[in-house]
Amino acid sequence: MPLSFVQKITEPFLFKHHVVLENLPESILVRIHERFKPRTFSDGEVLFRQGNYAKGACFLRSGLVKIAQSTPQGQRQIIYVYTVGDLVGYRHLLSSEAYSMEATAVGRVDVDFIPAELFVQLVREEPLFAHNLLIALSQEFSVWVNRMTFFLRYPVRTRLAICLLTLYKQYAVAGHQPPAIVFSRTDLADFVGATLETTVRTLSEFRDKGWLESKGRRILLTAPEELANAAGSI
Numbered sequence: 001m002p003l004s005f006v007q008k009i010t011e012p013f014l015f016k017h018h019v020v021l022e023n024l025p026e027s028i029l030v031r032i033h034e035r036f037k038p039r040t041f042s043d044g045e046v047l048f049r050q051g052n053y054a055k056g057a058c059f060l061r062s063g064l065v066k067i068a069q070s071t072p073q074g075q076r077q078i079i080y081v082y083t084v085g086d087l088v089g090y091r092h093l094l095s096s097e098a099y100s101m102e103a104t105a106v107g108r109v110d111v112d113f114i115p116a117e118l119f120v121q122l123v124r125e126e127p128l129f130a131h132n133l134l135i136a137l138s139q140e141f142s143v144w145v146n147r148m149t150f151f152l153r154y155p156v157r158t159r160l161a162i163c164l165l166t167l168y169k170q171y172a173v174a175g176h177q178p179p180a181i182v183f184s185r186t187d188l189a190d191f192v193g194a195t196l197e198t199t200v201r202t203l204s205e206f207r208d209k210g211w212l213e214s215k216g217r218r219i220l221l222t223a224p225e226e227l228a229n230a231a232g233s234i
Contacts, residue, residue, distance in 0.1 A: 005228045010166045012146040015080075016139050017087040020132045021059075028126055036112040041105040048089055050102045056115045057090035063109030064174055068190065069101040078191040079147075081106065083170040087136070093119050107182065156194045160202050161231035163192050164212070168221050181219040 021029065039058075041047060047058060047065060058065075065082040079101060082088050092099050093116050122129045151159065164181065172179035183191075189199040203219075206212050211227045213220045221227060 006165055006224050009228045009232055010169050013143060013166050015086055015143055017136050018085045019135050020087055024128055035118045039111050039113050041109040043105055043107050045105045047103040048099050051098050053098050054089055054092040054116060056113050057093055057119055058088040058111040058113050060084055060086045060088060061110040061112055064106040064170060065103050065109055066106050067101045067103045076190050078187060081167060081170050083173040151193055156198050157202055158231050159192045161227050165228055168224055182217050184217050
């Protein structure tokens with residue numbers, strides 16, 4: 001079945017962390033699941049803070065998590081929004097560096113927490129787990145490069161369209177039907193990398209074209225394929 005244009009245009013900007021647990025022997029999966037620590041976070045609750053050191057990683061079972069980086073001058077950029085199946089916070093376990101960003105729950109979030117000790121043991125002792133992790137890291141690097149190039153080359157109108165479409169896909173994976181995006185205008189501006197005024201004005205333009213409906217924090221893409229075609233034409 002051919003990919004829809006929404007899938008084609010968003011695929012370069014979405015992680016594929018599900019590969020980390022693919023094709024692992026049952027013995028390894030049992031070892032991992034026995035050590036999982038279920039945790040729940042409410043909307044706006046912080047999973048980890050910028051500058052702290054990692055105590056483990058999280059597999060996202062439900063909900064969404066946004067990660068943002070702040071400068072000493074108070075500037076803020078939302079870097080990515082994780083969804084169900086994603087692995088959050090693992091890169092800092094591998095590098096033993098402090099978190100360079102903050103992770104916050106978007107709505108209710110359920111995770112399976114993997115303690116740092118177990119995660120490092122798996123990397124050292126289980127070649128297939130380490131191999132899967134390398135695949136995820138390589139793909140993640142491509143996403144970061146795509147996003148950086150995209151932000152440097154394209155205008156706000158195109159960036160907003162792509163960000164809305166990626167959020168649309170992430171909310172769909174999280175089980176929202178229809179996949180309505182629940183995101184504040186400030187967060188959306190921080191995700192797009194634009195001023196609040198420009199973001200709100202461009203949203204109004206998209207609404208006037210019939211591509212979306214909005215009420216408060218809720219944004220519903222009524223014509224995602226048309227929005228994708230408009231973004232793709234640029």
